[in-house]
Amino acid sequence: MGLTATGLSVSRAGRVLVDGVDARFASGRITAILGPNGAGKSTLLKALAGLLPASAGGVSLDGQPIGAMTPRERARRIGYLPQDGTVHWNLMVRDLVALGRMPHRSPYAAPSAHDEQAVEQALDATDTTHLADRPVLTLSGGERARVLLARVLAGRPDWLLVDEPLASLDPAYQLDVLARLRAAGQAGAGVVLVLHDLSLALRTADAALLLAGGKVLAAGSADTVLTPQTIAQAYGVEVEVGRTAGGIPYVLSSERL
């Protein structure tokens, strides 16, 4: 059960970008996909969401091959937030967030009270209610990132696959978004997130998958994966891994190796 990659490889333009990945993601847990630039994190996440085909192996959700699901069924179960927060249509924020309900409704019917409630809750969860009547192209980068997350949350998917959701957020909103993802996990959702901030990964994730060159370098609980040795191997930097007096874990880069 859960979301499983088995011998998963993904090739594009003649290059193998994800190479024989075996991984199992469990519901109710947060798994961080980590690794240096170009390691294949986004490619793996897209393949897990069923948005890129496998060139070998595959992905299954609760035992069902992801490619055998209809796009609508997949969209109901898996919420995917891409890394690139580009928005082309200048919709009102509330209307954009309401698009997250589309897998659950008929395009011809008016949204139900349940749909509207899901949208309002997603706006509230991302602290974007005050932006609801603004055109989305007028928002700042961090505001837009939260609105795009609200759109995914509005679908109330069983799985949240989110690619660098913290990239344009200030430190306070980074903690808010991580708290929201943790709350989704506690409510039973499976959360898989691509992160660059190793301190926040240690602080937030139950499990970690460290990629390098498209392959899994280490996998397991976040604190067993994020050791100075594996970090040095993956990123080529010397780090100190420690805890503050209050017990908050941190990873501090000291030198490029």
Ligand SMILES: Nc1ncnc2c1ncn2[C@@H]1O[C@H](COP(=O)(O)OP(=O)(O)OP(=O)(O)O)[C@@H](O)[C@H]1O
């Ligand atoms: N459509 C594509 N065609 C060819 N190469 C691609 C394509 N998409 C990605 N790549 C390459 O695949 C590799 C992995 O890309 P990916 O975006 O998965 O990395 P990443 O780990 O998410 O990186 P980052 O931390 O920089 O976001 C990179 O070398 C990238 O240039």
